[in-house]
Every structure is written in C-alpha cells, then in structure tokens.
Amino acid sequence: MTTTAQPQTATEPSFEELAKRVDDAARRVAELEGPAKETAEELKRAVEAIHRAGLITIVRRMRQDERARELLFELVDEPVVRMLLSLHGIIRPDPMTEATRVLESVRPSLQSHGGDVELVRIEDGVAYVRLHGACNGCSMVSVTLRNGVEEALIGNVAGIHKVEVLPNEPSPTLIPLSALRIGPDPRQEGWVQAAPLEEVPAGKITPLHLVSANGREIDVIVVHLDGRLTAFVNACAHQGLPLDGALLDTNAGTLTCPWHGFCFNALSGECLSAPEAQLEQLPLRVDDGHVWIRVGS
Ligand code: FES
Incomplete structure (x- = not known):
C-alpha cells in the first residue's frame, strides 16, 4: 500500500494557510487584556481538550486493529497529522x-x-x-x-x-576484531567476513547477502556515514520490505524507505516516522581491512 498525498481542492486551505491562521489568532489573543483574554484562553483550552480526547480515542482504537494500525503509521507521515498529534502530546518526539x-x-x-x-x-x-x-x-x-x-x-x-x-579514540573502523574474540575463531561466534572495506563506499548503502558458519543466510545493508559503519537487517520496520533501495540523506543522517516513506536515523535505526518502529541493527567491526558482521551463532 502506498501513501499518496490527497490533492488540495480549490476550497481547501493548505497546511501553511491553516498554520498561519492559527498563528495570527494566537497573536491577537495574546494582545487581549483582562476578562477578554481569560475567556479567549479558556475557550482555546476547552477546544484543545476536546480535540485531544477525540484524537486519543481515534489513535487508541486504530492501534488495536492490525489494518487500521498500518493506516495510522501512514497517516503519521502526513505533516498536518504529525503536527496535530505532536501538539496534543499523543506522539513522542523520538x-x-x-x-x-x-x-x-x-x-x-x-x-x-x-x-x-x-x-x-x-x-x-x-x-x-x-x-x-x-x-x-x-x-x-x-x-x-x-x-x-x-x-x-x-x-x-x-x-x-x-x-x-564512550572513549574517543576507537571507532567501529578501528577496533581490532581480535580484541573481541571469545573463541578461537570469530566465525564460531556468529561473525561473518562480509566485504573488503573498499567495497563499502562512504555516503552509500551497501546490500550484502551473508551466510554464517552454521549456514544461516541473511540479507543486510551496511550504511557508511560520517566515517562510521552500521549494519542493519535488510528489512524495513514497517512491513519488512527490503531497504537496499532506500534514500540515504547524508546531510540529515536519515534513511528513507522506498516503499512507504518511513524515515529512520541512518546510524541508530530509530524510526523518525513511527515511534514504535526500529530497524534491527547487527554488530559490526572492521578488522584487517575487512568488514565483519555478527549474524548470530
Ligand atoms: S515497508 Fe513500508 S515504509 Fe518501509
């Protein structure tokens, strides 16, 4: 299912126009004095309280139904909906x-x-x-x-x-894997030699298909951003669809899923669109010019 912005009709004000209208009214209320100001502010509080109660009921009911929950995730991506839920403290900032x-x-x-x-x-x-x-x-x-x-x-x-x-000197690209080995061979601990470092270019998402020593196969993506490498299971937290076609914004440090536009922190995997979603991160180390990823023992 894809999210499509609803076209504005000629009579439907835009998000910016609505926001400006609210700002202008709030400014005029702030200029009032005495009982008029108190009445206006009480009206504002009362309207907000009833809207909040209604919104909480809608969100609560939608979260209880699997299909409605999916729609709720998509709606949260709409700027006006996101702003409304944030304003009422219904969704947490990540x-x-x-x-x-x-x-x-x-x-x-x-x-x-x-x-x-x-x-x-x-x-x-x-x-x-x-x-x-x-x-x-x-x-x-x-x-x-x-x-x-x-x-x-x-x-x-x-x-x-x-x-x-955290200590300053070591970064994921500098910690020797040997320091982390528990057994004689890291492969026995679930580590897979994933790729030579030069095949994981900076500012890019690199998809890899890994096979562990015990035959477990897994698709991962490696994000190389700001000198750091991070590995995630190649499955979006929304519907599990592959992320190798995601858009990596190197300035914002975000990863946007190509399927329905969920946005993630490219280094932590935290979802910025839906507070409960999270990409599955895998341990990653660089040793002797190779990227190693732990996929489980
Ligand atoms: S699969 Fe839906 S946003 Fe990624």
Whole structure:
C-alpha cells in the first residue's frame, strides 16, 4: 500500500494557510487584556481538550486493529497529522531528536569552555556520548561540564535514565576484531567476513547477502556515514520490505524507505516516522581491512 498525498481542492486551505491562521489568532489573543483574554484562553483550552480526547480515542482504537494500525503509521507521515498529534502530546518526539535538541541547547556553554559533546546512540534508556576538548579529562572544569551534559539529558529527555561516556579514540573502523574474540575463531561466534572495506563506499548503502558458519543466510545493508559503519537487517520496520533501495540523506543522517516513506536515523535505526518502529541493527567491526558482521551463532 502506498501513501499518496490527497490533492488540495480549490476550497481547501493548505497546511501553511491553516498554520498561519492559527498563528495570527494566537497573536491577537495574546494582545487581549483582562476578562477578554481569560475567556479567549479558556475557550482555546476547552477546544484543545476536546480535540485531544477525540484524537486519543481515534489513535487508541486504530492501534488495536492490525489494518487500521498500518493506516495510522501512514497517516503519521502526513505533516498536518504529525503536527496535530505532536501538539496534543499523543506522539513522542523520538529520543534521538529530543536528545540532539537538548544537547544543542547546552553546546554553546560547553564550547565557551572549550568543550563539546557528540551523541552516539541511545539504547535501553542509556545515552552514549563522546566528549571532546575541555569536557575530557579529570579537571574540575571537565567534571562540571560532564555533569551538565548528564543532567541536561536525564532531566529533559523522557526515557533516558543514564548517560555513558564512550572513549574517543576507537571507532567501529578501528577496533581490532581480535580484541573481541571469545573463541578461537570469530566465525564460531556468529561473525561473518562480509566485504573488503573498499567495497563499502562512504555516503552509500551497501546490500550484502551473508551466510554464517552454521549456514544461516541473511540479507543486510551496511550504511557508511560520517566515517562510521552500521549494519542493519535488510528489512524495513514497517512491513519488512527490503531497504537496499532506500534514500540515504547524508546531510540529515536519515534513511528513507522506498516503499512507504518511513524515515529512520541512518546510524541508530530509530524510526523518525513511527515511534514504535526500529530497524534491527547487527554488530559490526572492521578488522584487517575487512568488514565483519555478527549474524548470530
Ligand atoms: S515504509 Fe513500508 S515497508 Fe518501509
């Protein structure tokens, strides 16, 4: 099923026109004074409350029905629907977006002290970050800056209860696989030598068909973005259709599924279109010029 934008009729105002109308009315209400202002604001609150209750009922009922749930996922992609549900607090902003926004707000203060922070991923309520410049080390300043980052993330992003600082030097392309080997042969641990590094070009999605030592076959995609490599099972979180034709936006760091347009964080696999969806990420390491992916033992 594909999502098609409904054509505007001559009498149907556009999303921008509707948003402007709301902005203009809100501005005029803000200029009112005394009882008139109180009445207008109470009217606004009452209308919003009834809309919110209706929307919650619609969303709740649609989530209970398999086919309606699929339609709901598609509707959430429509800007006007997404805005409406966000405004009423019915859909959460995804944690990566929220955490990035929070870090942007503390970044000027970090940078004014010669430090900086990079959000790497969020997993199971833990935000993994890398700290740079004055944020690193054990001086008073660095401890204060680190505490500031931790407080900002835990205090302002729902679902983050812990912040872990990752070491700066190693990146997925530098960690020797030998350091991770448990058994004598990584293949026995489910690792597959997937491709030479030069066959996984930067800024691209590389589809690979892998066969593990015990014969398990799996299709994966490797995303090479900003010097980092990430492997996902080649199946969209929406309907499981292949992602090798997805659009990789290297500026935004997003992956857009070609089938119905679900948008994902290209490094974490977090779905930016539907809060409950997530691409299945696989462990990836680079060793001796080869990409290794763990597909299970
Ligand atoms: S968005 Fe539907 S399969 Fe990907």
